[in-house]
Amino acid sequence: MSTDATIMLRRNFKHTVRNPVTVFNAVLFPIVLLLMFVYVIGGAFDVGVKYVDYLTPGMIILTICYGLSGTAVAVNSDMTKGIINRFKVMDISRSAVLSAHVVETMLRSLVAIAAIIGVAFAMGFRPHASFPEWLGAIGLIAGVSFAASWLTVALGLAAKSPESAGMAAVPLILLPFLSSAIVPAATMAAGVRQFAEYQSFTPIIETLRGLLTGEPSASKAISAIAWCAGIALVGYLWSLATFKKRA
Amino acid sequence: MRAAIGVTGQFAAVDELLTGQENLQLMADLVRLSSGEANRVVTGLLERFDLTESAQKLASTYSGGMRRKLDLAMTLVGRPEIIFLDEPTAGLDPRSRRTMWDIIRQLVADGVTIFLTTQYLDEADRLADRIAVLDQGHLVAQGTPGELKRQIPGSYVRLRFGGDLEADSAMRLLTGSTRDDEDDLIVRVPGDGGAKSVRALLNQLDDHSIEVEEFSVHTPDLDDVFLTLTGHASTKENAR
Numbered sequence: 313m314s315t316d317a318t319i320m321l322r323r324n325f326k327h328t329v330r331n332p333v334t335v336f337n338a339v340l341f342p343i344v345l346l347l348m349f350v351y352v353i354g355g356a357f358d359v360g361v362k363y364v365d366y367l368t369p370g371m372i373i374l375t376i377c378y379g380l381s382g383t384a385v386a387v388n389s390d391m392t393k394g395i396i397n398r399f400k401v402m403d404i405s406r407s408a409v410l411s412a413h414v415v416e417t418m419l420r421s422l423v424a425i426a427a428i429i430g431v432a433f434a435m436g437f438r439p440h441a442s443f444p445e446w447l448g449a450i451g452l453i454a455g456v457s458f459a460a461s462w463l464t465v466a467l468g469l470a471a472k473s474p475e476s477a478g479m480a481a482v483p484l485i486l487l488p489f490l491s492s493a494i495v496p497a498a499t500m501a502a503g504v505r506q507f508a509e510y511q512s513f514t515p516i517i518e519t520l521r522g523l524l525t526g527e528p529s530a531s532k533a534i535s536a537i538a539w540c541a542g543i544a545l546v547g548y549l550w551s552l553a554t555f556k557k558r559a
Numbered sequence: 560m561r562a563a564i565g566v567t568g569q570f571a572a573v574d575e576l577l578t579g580q581e582n583l584q585l586m587a588d589l590v591r592l593s594s595g596e597a598n599r600v601v602t603g604l605l606e607r608f609d610l611t612e613s614a615q616k617l618a619s620t621y622s623g624g625m626r627r628k629l630d631l632a633m634t635l636v637g638r639p640e641i642i643f644l645d646e647p648t649a650g651l652d653p654r655s656r657r658t659m660w661d662i663i664r665q666l667v668a669d670g671v672t673i674f675l676t677t678q679y680l681d682e683a684d685r686l687a688d689r690i691a692v693l694d695q696g697h698l699v700a701q702g703t704p705g706e707l708k709r710q711i712p713g714s715y716v717r718l719r720f721g722g723d724l725e726a727d728s729a730m731r732l733l734t735g736s737t738r739d740d741e742d743d744l745i746v747r748v749p750g751d752g753g754a755k756s757v758r759a760l761l762n763q764l765d766d767h768s769i770e771v772e773e774f775s776v777h778t779p780d781l782d783d784v785f786l787t788l789t790g791h792a793s794t795k796e797n798a799r
Contacts, residue, residue, distance in 0.1 A: 319588045327576045330617075398572040398633065401564065402589060 316405040320412030334382030339424040342375040368432040369521040370493025376421045376457050380464040381481040383417045387468030388477035417461040440526035449523040455540040462547030469554040512539040565639030571626040575619035586636035604632040624655030644675040680781035694789040711787045714778040715747045
């Protein structure tokens with residue numbers, strides 16, 4: 313039995329596979345970045361452990377963020393290109409349109425993350441996570457993806473055009489760079505360092521890093537989960553409010 | 560209630576990243592047709608709207624006319640009994656417009672009630688059983704095309720003269736004649752435009768040696784009705 317949401321999800325999948333830009337940004341670009349950081353730039357960094365082991369958890373989160381601009385554009389196109397007017401008069405569950413975008417974004421990130429972990433393994437990434445820690449890592453990745461997707465759907469709804477929707481997602485791509493994703497926050501200049509230490513992505517990335525290296529930290533995990541829940545809630549409520557106004 | 564109503568807006572609400580067939584299939588899924596019935600309906604609509612050849616192409620590659628047709632076809636998947644068509648032929652070339660008219664007439668013949676808005680009054684005249692004229696959001700007249708046309712002065716003969724002198728003489732000779740607003744050399748004479756009355760009119764001018772350069776018979780159309788009723792440009796709506 314197909315529901316409105318699964319019908320919409322199938323539609324979104326077709327859109328994604330037909331849009332090479334989205335696939336490139338979401339899947340290939342993070343891999344290019346990983347290769348560059350490890351083989352080109354990373355040789356100059358001293359982070360105390362093998363760099364690919366340090367970087368991979370950060371790259372996993374960055375991969376989630378790189379997939380978002382495609383979602384913002386797709387959500388906005390639905391609103392501005394008229395198709396939403398058809399869905400509106402057809403008695404279709406309104407949330408189905410939005411939740412299909414969230415589910416599609418999450419599945420797309422999971423594929424991209426599987427790819428980046430595969431490449432990282434090939435480059436010498438050796439996590440020391442136990443089975444429950446892997447489960448925790450996957451749960452955290454899903455949570456971050458869920459939260460970021462809802463926030464992105466809201467950004468896409470709030471933007472005036474598909475172009476500005478793509479731009480609206482750019483801060484979400486930049487934020488992980490200003491966290492401990494690439495290098496430890498402690499090495500950064502004053503000001504940037506404080507920002508990196510307190511922004512949402514640092515506890516999330518540190519928790520993921522802890523889980524994958526087999527040294528999870530409970531306090532960071534609580535902070536990470538709280539950030540995810542908060543961002544998801546804000547994104548969800550903002551999405552619904554904007555959707556009601558626009559559609 | 561919603562299932563009985565279909566809306567097709569002025570801007571085609573099609574999914575540009577899906578093919579024509581996938582767009583129709585999406586609608587069939589959303590109204591929960593069984594897969595056998597969905598196949599039948601989708602194939603039937605593609606044929607009826609002459610889109611079979613382009614069915615596997617993305618809607619983004621379609622021309623304006625094809626998009627409108629796909630748009631209306633998508634609305635028809637749910638078999639609505641009432642359809643609101645918002646300017647279905649705006650921006651279409653003459654051939655596509657005629658195709659759209661044929662489709663609309665066919666729908667009406669099948670028993671569908673259509674509310675159609677348009678800026679083209681000849682379109683309303685051709686398609687509508689009943690017309691409502693809207694001006695600045697207010698209803699200013701409604702009725703059948705015939706009823707509306709009877710509300711304004713009837714047909715007249717337009718006579719064009721070579722110079723002011725002839726035009727002035729003709730004005731004095733012909734009772735009820737008026738000058739055209741746009742051209743001083745044109746005189747309008749009320750009359751039914753029949754062959755007999757036109758011949759009598761021309762003979763009368765001939766007897767007085769007033770030379771007519773050209774003449775034409777003007778019968779009132781809905782444009783005249785609209786201009787008379789409103790005095791300025793606006794939108795109109797008609798329903799059948």
